Amino acid sequence: xxxxxxxxxxxxxxxxxxxxxxxxxxxxxxxxxxxxxxxxxxxxxxxxxxxxxxxxxxxxxxxxxxxxxxxxxxxxxxxxxxxxxxxxxxxxxxxxxxxxxxxxxxxxxxxxxxxxxxxxxxxxxxxxxxxxxxxxxxxxxxxxxxxxxxxxxxxxxxxxxxxxxxxxxxxxxx
Amino acid sequence: xxxxxxxxxxxxxxxxxxxxxxxxxxxxxxxxxxxxxxxxxxxxxxxxxxxxxxxxxxxxxxxxxxxxxxxxxxxxxxxxxxxxxxxxxxxxxxxxxxxxxxxxxxxxxxxxxxxxxxxxxxxxxxxxxxxxxxxxxxxxxxxxxxxxxxxxxxxxxxxxxxxxxxxxxxxxxxxxxxxxxxxxxxxxxxxxxxxxxxxxxxxxxxxxxxxxxxxxxxxxxxxxxxxxxxxxxxxxxxxxxxxxxxxxxxxxxxxxxxxxxxxxxxxxxxxxxxxxxxxxxxxxxxxxxxxxxxxxxxxxxxxxxxxxxxxxxxxxxxxxxxxxxxxxxxxxxxxxxxxxxxxxxxxxxxxxxxxxxxxxxxxxxxxxxxxxxxxxxxxxxxxxxxxxxxxxxxxxxxxxxxxxxxxxxxxxxxxxxxxxxxxxxxxxxxxxxxxxxxxxxxxxxxxxxxxxxxxxxxxxxxxxxxxxxxxxxxxxxxxxxxxxxxxxxxxxxxxxx
Numbered sequence: 001x002x003x004x005x006x007x008x009x010x011x012x013x014x015x016x017x018x019x020x021x022x023x024x025x026x027x028x029x030x031x032x033x034x035x036x037x038x039x040x041x042x043x044x045x046x047x048x049x050x051x052x053x054x055x056x057x058x059x060x061x062x063x064x065x066x067x068x069x070x071x072x073x074x075x076x077x078x079x080x081x082x083x084x085x086x087x088x089x090x091x092x093x094x095x096x097x098x099x100x101x102x103x104x105x106x107x108x109x110x111x112x113x114x115x116x117x118x119x120x121x122x123x124x125x126x127x128x129x130x131x132x133x134x135x136x137x138x139x140x141x142x143x144x145x146x147x148x149x150x151x152x153x154x155x156x157x158x159x160x161x162x163x164x165x166x167x168x169x170x171x172x173x174x
Numbered sequence: 175x176x177x178x179x180x181x182x183x184x185x186x187x188x189x190x191x192x193x194x195x196x197x198x199x200x201x202x203x204x205x206x207x208x209x210x211x212x213x214x215x216x217x218x219x220x221x222x223x224x225x226x227x228x229x230x231x232x233x234x235x236x237x238x239x240x241x242x243x244x245x246x247x248x249x250x251x252x253x254x255x256x257x258x259x260x261x262x263x264x265x266x267x268x269x270x271x272x273x274x275x276x277x278x279x280x281x282x283x284x285x286x287x288x289x290x291x292x293x294x295x296x297x298x299x300x301x302x303x304x305x306x307x308x309x310x311x312x313x314x315x316x317x318x319x320x321x322x323x324x325x326x327x328x329x330x331x332x333x334x335x336x337x338x339x340x341x342x343x344x345x346x347x348x349x350x351x352x353x354x355x356x357x358x359x360x361x362x363x364x365x366x367x368x369x370x371x372x373x374x375x376x377x378x379x380x381x382x383x384x385x386x387x388x389x390x391x392x393x394x395x396x397x398x399x400x401x402x403x404x405x406x407x408x409x410x411x412x413x414x415x416x417x418x419x420x421x422x423x424x425x426x427x428x429x430x431x432x433x434x435x436x437x438x439x440x441x442x443x444x445x446x447x448x449x450x451x452x453x454x455x456x457x458x459x460x461x462x463x464x465x466x467x468x469x470x471x472x473x474x475x476x477x478x479x480x481x482x483x484x485x486x487x488x489x490x491x492x493x494x495x496x497x498x499x500x501x502x503x504x505x506x507x508x509x510x511x512x513x514x515x516x517x518x519x520x521x522x523x524x525x526x527x528x529x530x531x532x533x534x535x536x537x538x539x540x541x542x543x544x545x546x547x548x549x550x551x552x553x554x555x556x557x558x559x560x561x562x563x564x565x566x567x568x569x570x571x572x573x574x575x576x577x578x579x580x581x582x583x584x585x586x587x588x589x590x591x592x593x594x595x596x597x598x599x600x601x602x603x604x605x606x607x608x609x610x611x612x613x614x615x616x617x618x619x620x621x622x623x624x625x626x627x628x629x630x631x632x633x634x635x636x637x638x639x640x641x642x643x644x645x646x647x648x649x650x651x652x653x654x655x656x657x658x659x660x661x662x663x664x665x666x667x668x669x670x671x
Contacts, residue, residue, distance in 0.1 A: 003602050004654070006598065007650040017632070021632040029415045029417075031247070031412075031414065039245070040475065042403070042406065042413055043404055043406020053416070057416040060417065060420055064424045067428075068424070074598070075269070107410060116401065121393040121394050123397070125409055128410075129252070129256065134255075134259070137260045140259050140260055140262070140263025140264075141262040141263050145450060153446055153447060161279075161446065161668070164667050164668060
């Protein structure tokens, strides 16, 4: 993975930030003071504050996920023999993007609805965020631990490194 | 048992502080060199490194600020926590192997040391050390103030020390911290982190179980109370809004790879191969502790809205009030000790990297090398602690914006300054010293400008995210635009692995 891909993903995110500066914020986007308790804030009407920017937010989230995945792949896919890791990481990214999209659809469906059905004590969008979106991100960390000897530090690389340390010490002693 | 609540809490905190002093004395006998003082002799095992990483990450912010944010803003701050998997993926793949290899090959004792070895420029070392030193002062002052305030609130419930001043509390709590940091350096720091991390993880699980048992109808009752008051507070964006949450998510996921108090620990492991399971230990501990963050925050919000609890004086009171009012006295004792642990484990890591920047890196960058560096390291630790304590007290009594100002040299600035130069630069031969210098300097300037000039960003986007985007762009862009640098053969060889 070449750094130019990081640069591209960062520039896309930068364009989002500049673009956001050029459009009007929906009313109450950052919530409002709680009418009764001064230490609390309220979100207000979901459809009113997020409806106009929901798909823009979805796209911004996708761009962030792709940028983060690019950074993982940049660190991971160095040297030969890591092609299969690349496929696993891309698969994890696709799955992660899919769940992110599911979260947005679930949130959209909650606009103006009555009391929510709870899944493991949380309304659907938050349940997806905590019980699915969060655990699936662990796939990236799992690739590191499970494929360590195959993709991160092979025995051959370790031997080469030990040789390098030895040579460096000998050079220092000379 | 309820009558003994206060003595149990004070006793638990007292025992914990004594353990810290004991570890300091034990580590003193094992600290013989600068490498021992700053790098624990590169002898740390999987468990201790993993726990030290998570306990340094989950600071007082996690135990006090985190529940406070959930109390005030609903689910919004959960976006800081759910970065865990990607954070680990980015940091581990980019830095785990590479940084540890640099540490052994070039015998480095600090992150700026490794940066100097990679880029071959003292100016890059100087800027990295300066960014760290500025960040350390802000972070450390905040932690010291938090530690003293918790101690003061605990002692306020006693007859004898009810009127104890904040200055005395700063002196007492900092003396313990300073004792074990000066005597045992990073060795004492990581072994106290082990105790601190275990206490924090156990406390996290137990408090979460307490929080969900406070309501007769279980956690569903709490969620429905919150939903009836404001459905958005239990929605995925809380009250902050979607774009603001996403900017936190980006900054915390990427920024982790630039936190010097965390990534420095990667350099202390016994071997490169031992890093394999360290992230798993760190993630496990972090998740257990995060339960406290979410559990207390939601429970206190529901209790206040439901009329079962008077409104808090400030959001940061969520955790202490919950523990005093709802937790079993023994659990409250353990968690208050855990609270001290969370603050101290971060503070000790900052003290150590700050001392390294002050006595090792900045003098070297300026062409000087102290003769007895271990003694200077101990003196440097005292100087930084005293300066941070004075700074904390001055800002508390005279100008409360000062700590906040230097506080911006925290997570966002560390991320923006060091992720390009370290995370990318250690994996990319084409990265140039000029690009690293510009990235570090621009992140300091941009973060400070946003805070000092109070520049409003659209849609609640965090200033740290903007600084990070800018520094990454400058770093990669300038490196591509510059002539390919000539690398030291050893640097080139290690980057080929």
